[in-house]
Amino acid sequence: MTDDSLDLDDSALAEHPTVYAVGSFSGHTALISGGAGGIGRASAWLLGRLGARVILAGRDPGKLDAAVAAMRGRGLDATSHTVDIREPDSVSALFERLDQERTTPDLLVNSAGGQFPQPAIDFSEKGWNTVVNTNLNGTWRMMQAAARRWRDQSKPGAIVNIVVVTQQGLYGVAHTVAARAGVIALSENLAVEWAPLKIRVNCIAPGAIETPGWRVYKPEQRETYARSNPMMRAGQAWEIAEACAYLGGAAADFVTGETLHVAGGSQLWGETWTIPRPGYFKS
Numbered sequence: 001m002t003d004d005s006l007d008l009d010d011s012a013l014a015e016h017p018t019v020y021a022v023g024s025f026s027g028h029t030a031l032i033s034g035g036a037g038g039i040g041r042a043s044a045w046l047l048g049r050l051g052a053r054v055i056l057a058g059r060d061p062g063k064l065d066a067a068v069a070a071m072r073g074r075g076l077d078a079t080s081h082t083v084d085i086r087e088p089d090s091v092s093a094l095f096e097r098l099d100q101e102r103t104t105p106d107l108l109v110n111s112a113g114g115q116f117p118q119p120a121i122d123f124s125e126k127g128w129n130t131v132v133n134t135n136l137n138g139t140w141r142m143m144q145a146a147a148r149r150w151r152d153q154s155k156p157g158a159i160v161n162i163v164v165v166t167q168q169g170l171y172g173v174a175h176t177v178a179a180r181a182g183v184i185a186l187s188e189n190l191a192v193e194w195a196p197l198k199i200r201v202n203c204i205a206p207g208a209i210e211t212p213g214w215r216v217y218k219p220e221q222r223e224t225y226a227r228s229n230p231m232m233r234a235g236q237a238w239e240i241a242e243a244c245a246y247l248g249g250a251a252a253d254f255v256t257g258e259t260l261h262v263a264g265g266s267q268l269w270g271e272t273w274t275i276p277r278p279g280y281f282k283s
């Protein structure tokens with residue numbers, strides 16, 4: 001697979017079949033961090049097509065503008081705001097801008113995240129902190145800011161955190177596995193603590209999903225990902241978007257504190273080496 005083939009095709013996202021009914025998110029607003037990336041953009045398209053007003057958030061205004069223009073071109077209600085979830089002030093500023101617009105999302109999808117592959121023994125202090133600050137602290141900041149609005153306005157809310165498979169077999173990204181395990185534990189805790197506020201908190205653990213985010217991995221490592229699960233294929237961003245629509249919507253009104261693996265079974269079988277597999281493990 002080439003670097004170019006990882007780019008998502010907006011015209012495909014505009015027409016991909018879905019199991020959900022058009023209008024099932026009418027009247028709902030979804031804030032999607034990482035909304036111009038692979039999984040975030042597919043989720044924005046799906047939720048938008050189902051009737052939601054979608055707000056895409058990320059660091060790169062050019063990518064956000066392009067994604068919003070494509071969605072608006074198909075008649076969807078899409079806007080964007082910049083945010084760096086690593087910066088507390090940036091997250092505060094995002095939510096203040098939404099307050100000024102009198103916009104409170106009903107659904108927050110935390111898809112902003114990422115990591116770089118490196119043997120854990122070589123992690124620098126800064127590298128470790130960057131990944132933990134992005135994936136654990138950044139996700140937390142977004143959750144807390146949204147929850148405060150829902151509490152203050154006595155509104156229900158739903159959060160879907162995109163994490164990674166943490167049980168086994170994701171080697172070379174120990175920093176992100178640690179951060180995402182933190183997000184899962186945090187989500188389970190908040191599912192209880194925020195239930196009185198009518199806030200549901202769930203996670204999706206994707207397996208290998210072909211997105212632009214894969215460019216951080218060497219082609220020879222990427223080539224192995226499709227065989228990292230018993231279904232022997234890579235997943236598509238649309239498959240995560242559909243799970244997002246489930247956990248973020250009315251069908252999951254009684255679901256909270258859950259982590260849904262959309263991973264082709266890779267949480268049960270298989271191994272993923274984002275760095276070259278050491279000779280020690282070769283048969």
Ligand SMILES: CCCCCCCCCCC/C=C/C(=O)SCCNC(=O)CCNC(=O)[C@H](O)C(C)(C)COP(=O)(O)OP(=O)(O)OC[C@H]1O[C@@H](n2cnc3c(N)ncnc32)[C@H](O)[C@@H]1OP(=O)(O)O
Binds near residue numbers: 173228
């Ligand atoms: C059983 C499990 C089955 C599951 C199968 C799954 C298989 C799939 C493969 C793996 C799973 C995960 C996949 C994905 O998540 S793909 C999509 C996610 N997208 C990305 O990861 C995007 C790319 N990543 C990044 O943008 C960066 O890594 C980062 C998160 C760090 C953010 O980048 P940013 O530009 O904001 O930060 P910097 O470049 O300034 O870096 C800050 C410091 O981080 C250290 N660093 C960064 N890159 C490297 C590197 N390549 N090697 C070593 N260290 C790195 C470094 O300290 C940086 O500071 P300095 O530049 O000052 O040194």
Ligand SMILES: NC(=O)C1=CN([C@@H]2O[C@H](COP(=O)(O)OP(=O)(O)OC[C@H]3O[C@@H](n4cnc5c(N)ncnc54)[C@H](OP(=O)(O)O)[C@@H]3O)[C@@H](O)[C@H]2O)C=CC1
Binds near residue numbers: 114206
């Ligand atoms: N693709 C896969 O195989 C898997 C992905 N995941 C996870 O799913 C999530 C989405 O990944 P995917 O769509 O594939 O990756 P992408 O890299 O395509 O998208 C991630 C998005 O996050 C945004 N982002 C990154 N850092 C920040 C930040 N500090 N503040 C705001 N936005 C940020 C990026 O936008 P910008 O640079 O413009 O800010 C980017 O658009 C990530 O958490 C990823 O780790 C988990 C398992 C497997």
